[in-house]
Amino acid sequence: MERRQFLQKSCSACLGLAGASWLLSACGTAMPAFKANATGNELVIPADKFPVTQQQLLISTPALANQILLVRRNDQVKALYMECTHEYSGLTPTKTKIVCALHGSAFDFDGNVLKEPALLPLKQFPVRSTDNNLIIQIA
Numbered sequence: 481m482e483r484r485q486f487l488q489k490s491c492s493a494c495l496g497l498a499g500a501s502w503l504l505s506a507c508g509t510a511m512p513a514f515k516a517n518a519t520g521n522e523l524v525i526p527a528d529k530f531p532v533t534q535q536q537l538l539i540s541t542p543a544l545a546n547q548i549l550l551v552r553r554n555d556q557v558k559a560l561y562m563e564c565t566h567e568y569s570g571l572t573p574t575k576t577k578i579v580c581a582l583h584g585s586a587f588d589f590d591g592n593v594l595k596e597p598a599l600l601p602l603k604q605f606p607v608r609s610t611d612n613n614l615i616i617q618i619a
């Protein structure tokens with residue numbers, strides 16, 4: 481292999497690695513998630529699935545059409561229903577807000593509307609903690 485070919489192939493390989501690295505960093509990390517089965521009107525989340533160092537956890541359950549986002553703020557845990565209050569589409573949490581892909585509404589992590597067309601805040605479920613669990617009351 482001539483020097484010129486070697487340099488061309490080496491540079492192509494470096495550019496490919498740089499591109500792959502950029503793509504991976506752009507994707508970010510997936511939000512932690514937990515699948516819970518309902519017991520009566522409650523979802524039981526083991527405390528070790530949502531440690532105090534963790535700020536958010538997505539909860540899926542067959543009992544609800546959409547997910548619940550647990551949000552920890554100042555030692556308080558909120559359970560936000562990930563259903564848009566505009567026309568009931570499922571919502572997606574990002575690093576900075578909760579967004580609706582259907583018509584563009586956005587909500588903060590307290591459930592307040594940041595961007596219309598939604599006018600009402602997100603539904604919240606009561607949450608209580610026991611020694612080993614978080615209990616979400618879904619009805």
Ligand code: FES
Pocket residue numbers: 564565566567568569580581582583584585596597598
């Ligand atoms: S359903 Fe979410 S903005 Fe319309």
